[in-house]
Amino acid sequence: MMKKLTFLNPSSENLNLFILAGIVLFGLGILDTVLNSFFEINITSFLPWWLNYFTPLLISFIGLHYIRIEFSGIKMLDQLNKNINSNWFNAILSLLVIFVLIKTIPGLLNWLFFDANFIGNTKEECTGDGACWLFIRFWITRFMYGLYPDAEIWRINVAFLMLIGTVITAFFVGPKIKKYIIIFLLFIFPFIAINLISGGNFGLVWVETGAWGGLSLTFIVSIFAMLFCFPIGMVLALGRRSSYPVVRYSSIGFIEFWRGVPLITVLFMASVMFPMFLPDEVFMDKLVRVIIAITLFEAAYMAEVIRGGLQALPKGQYDASKSLGMGYWRMHLLIILPQALKITIPGLANTFIALFKDTPLILVVGLLELIGMIDMAKANPYWLGFAIEGYVFAGAVYWVFCFSMSRYSLSLEKKYKTDR
Amino acid sequence: MSDKIIQMENVSKWFGDFQALKDINLEVSLKEKIVVCGPSGSGKSTLIRCINRLEEHQKGKIIVDGIELSESTRNIEQVRAEVGMVFQQFNLFPHLSILDNCALAPIWVKKMPKREAEEMALGQLEKVQILDQAKKFPGQLSGGQQQRAAIARALCMKPKIMLFDEPTSALDPEMIKEVLDAMVNLAKAGMTMIVVTHEMGFAKEVADSVIFMDEGMIVERAPTKEFFANPKNDRTKLFLSQIL
Numbered sequence: 001m002m003k004k005l006t007f008l009n010p011s012s013e014n015l016n017l018f019i020l021a022g023i024v025l026f027g028l029g030i031l032d033t034v035l036n037s038f039f040e041i042n043i044t045s046f047l048p049w050w051l052n053y054f055t056p057l058l059i060s061f062i063g064l065h066y067i068r069i070e071f072s073g074i075k076m077l078d079q080l081n082k083n084i085n086s087n088w089f090n091a092i093l094s095l096l097v098i099f100v101l102i103k104t105i106p107g108l109l110n111w112l113f114f115d116a117n118f119i120g121n122t123k124e125e126c127t128g129d130g131a132c133w134l135f136i137r138f139w140i141t142r143f144m145y146g147l148y149p150d151a152e153i154w155r156i157n158v159a160f161l162m163l164i165g166t167v168i169t170a171f172f173v174g175p176k177i178k179k180y181i182i183i184f185l186l187f188i189f190p191f192i193a194i195n196l197i198s199g200g201n202f203g204l205v206w207v208e209t210g211a212w213g214g215l216s217l218t219f220i221v222s223i224f225a226m227l228f229c230f231p232i233g234m235v236l237a238l239g240r241r242s243s244y245p246v247v248r249y250s251s252i253g254f255i256e257f258w259r260g261v262p263l264i265t266v267l268f269m270a271s272v273m274f275p276m277f278l279p280d281e282v283f284m285d286k287l288v289r290v291i292i293a294i295t296l297f298e299a300a301y302m303a304e305v306i307r308g309g310l311q312a313l314p315k316g317q318y319d320a321s322k323s324l325g326m327g328y329w330r331m332h333l334l335i336i337l338p339q340a341l342k343i344t345i346p347g348l349a350n351t352f353i354a355l356f357k358d359t360p361l362i363l364v365v366g367l368l369e370l371i372g373m374i375d376m377a378k379a380n381p382y383w384l385g386f387a388i389e390g391y392v393f394a395g396a397v398y399w400v401f402c403f404s405m406s407r408y409s410l411s412l413e414k415k416y417k418t419d420r
Numbered sequence: 421m422s423d424k425i426i427q428m429e430n431v432s433k434w435f436g437d438f439q440a441l442k443d444i445n446l447e448v449s450l451k452e453k454i455v456v457c458g459p460s461g462s463g464k465s466t467l468i469r470c471i472n473r474l475e476e477h478q479k480g481k482i483i484v485d486g487i488e489l490s491e492s493t494r495n496i497e498q499v500r501a502e503v504g505m506v507f508q509q510f511n512l513f514p515h516l517s518i519l520d521n522c523a524l525a526p527i528w529v530k531k532m533p534k535r536e537a538e539e540m541a542l543g544q545l546e547k548v549q550i551l552d553q554a555k556k557f558p559g560q561l562s563g564g565q566q567q568r569a570a571i572a573r574a575l576c577m578k579p580k581i582m583l584f585d586e587p588t589s590a591l592d593p594e595m596i597k598e599v600l601d602a603m604v605n606l607a608k609a610g611m612t613m614i615v616v617t618h619e620m621g622f623a624k625e626v627a628d629s630v631i632f633m634d635e636g637m638i639v640e641r642a643p644t645k646e647f648f649a650n651p652k653n654d655r656t657k658l659f660l661s662q663i664l
Contacts, residue, residue, distance in 0.1 A: 319474050320511035320570075324525035324577060325501035327493070334528060339515050418515055418557040 029060025146213015233302025504574030564595030
């Protein structure tokens with residue numbers, strides 16, 4: 001009985017035969033799926049339904065079984081077997097993944113590109129079955145700049161071009177000039193940018209923050225929050241490890257308070273409650289309050305990430321710095337923090353990305369960044385029913401920026417890797 | 421002022437309930453070389469770590485070069501700038517090149533101009549014979565090279581006293597000699613040195629006197645020859661018979 005079944009056990013003796021049989025069966029299985037999904041043809045309809053339904057899986061499973069030959073000598077086949085076909089369970093998982101991809105990818109591509117509409121200005125021109133990208137096209141100015149007056153949009157553009165320009169030059173100049181660029185970016189540029197965007201002097205028209213919005217607001221909020229939450233988080237992390245009880249306990253209290261409340265509550269507090277506690281003559285813009293709230297919230301997370309890095313440093317580093325006569329601040333700024341921050345680059349990037357993706361929440365207090373603007377556009381009576389396009393667009397935009405941050409953090413990790 | 425550069429009077433230190441140092445009295449003259457030995461846990465490291473206040477003593481008095489170690493941060497930093505220390509685990513700064521490791525403290529603590537500090541650092545690295553490693557990072561060096569870099573780093577602060585805390589214990593055997601050679605050269609140049617070590621060959625070669633510690637006390641202190649030829653205390657005899 002067992003002897004008769006040897007043709008079921010692939011071996012390297014009849015290598016070519018098994019590979020051929022395997023590829024044919026596997027191809028048949030895939031073909032069956034494709035025909036089923038896109039051409040409504042069922043070549044196995046003569047079988048009972050419960051078997052019929054699983055035929056593609058069965059056929060390609062046997063196919064994969066036939067090509068599962070160890071040390072076949074063919075490099076590609078060995079790689080394939082090792083990675084997706086190492087045993088029958090892996091083979092089934094691989095097949096299921098392949099089937100799911102076959103069933104979903106073409107439809108998705110059709111919706112996104114082939115059946116989609118790109119040209120035109122009114123929703124009547126959306127005739128295809130796919131996405132109506134005219135919606136994005138029509139609203140793109142609002143998505144980028146919110147309700148900022150059209151005539152003044154150049155001011156936002158100038159501010160961001162300046163930022164991009166200086167950052168790019170920083171990559172190409174020597175360390176001496178770089179130092180001044182960093183000082184400019186941290187201490188001078190924010191004032192220029194804010195002045196430019198809000199106006200009110202130098203002959204620029206005042207644009208109140210309520211009109212700011214769209215992706216540019218996302219950037220304004222997240223850049224300022226990132227800029228401030230980093231040093232605050234650093235101080236909190238050091239504070240939590242301080243030997244002075246007052247400093248230590250206030251740091252712990254601060255961190256645990258902000259980590260314990262949801263961001264949405266914090267934003268409400270900043271926008272609604274906080275002004276009640278302020279004296280009447282003190283006015284603080286809502287956007288400023290919101291940025292401060294997000295900054296403090298994220299600083300608490302930042303602090304814990306940095307503290308993790310501090311914990312990881314061996315005590316010898318402290319001993320060595322002290323023995324060279326360094327005081328607390330020199331020791332931390334020159335020796336401890338550079339190493340701790342290096343260790344925590346992945347965690348820091350994580351927190352920064354999370355901060356960036358938390359910014360849409362400011363819509364609960366009436367500030368409309370990208371997601372907020374999309375919400376507004378999709379509620380427009382003429383443009384009802386295009387929510388999916390809007391959110392897919394937002395997802396793509398957010399993904400591009402978050403992915404860039406993630407790649408940048410990886411390159412930083414490589415750059416500062418000095419342990420070998 | 422006496423020529424006693426380090427004076428310890430009745431120094432005691434506790435870690436929780438455990439008394440690590442018991443009424444230590446120790447005087448070290450300028451240019452004296454002292455080797456401290458003893459079984460592990462006897463308080464040798466704690467003793468020398470008290471001299472630059474990496475550990476705080478709770479009782480008694482420590483005066484280093486006329487400065488009393490107390491709560492005063494200024495005093496502590498003054499003493500630390502005069503006392504160099506070399507550790508068992510090297511403790512080089514892994515994020516800085518060997519040159520920066522050496523030049524960092526002179527630049528930031530002594531406010532020396534960068535160029536001058538780097539020249540001096542290169543000079544010290546040459547003395548310990550690792551000039552060619554100056555641009556590398558600590559992780560790229562062998563243990564012996566790292567320890568010599570650590571010696572150079574400490575010397576860049578122009579210390580009056582050098583403390584060595586088991587400098588060769590973490591090294592592979594074939595690297596011990598290169599580090600000991602650097603220390604011998606330093607001793608011959610007239611540095612005041614306190615060395616915690618089990619290298620009795622080194623002790624015989626350079627030490628003026630040897631201290632034997634056990635259970636947080638200085639059991640015996642004698643000139644080197646006498647210490648090895650004619651130890652008085654029974655515990656010293658036992659210890660020497662075990663390691664020689």
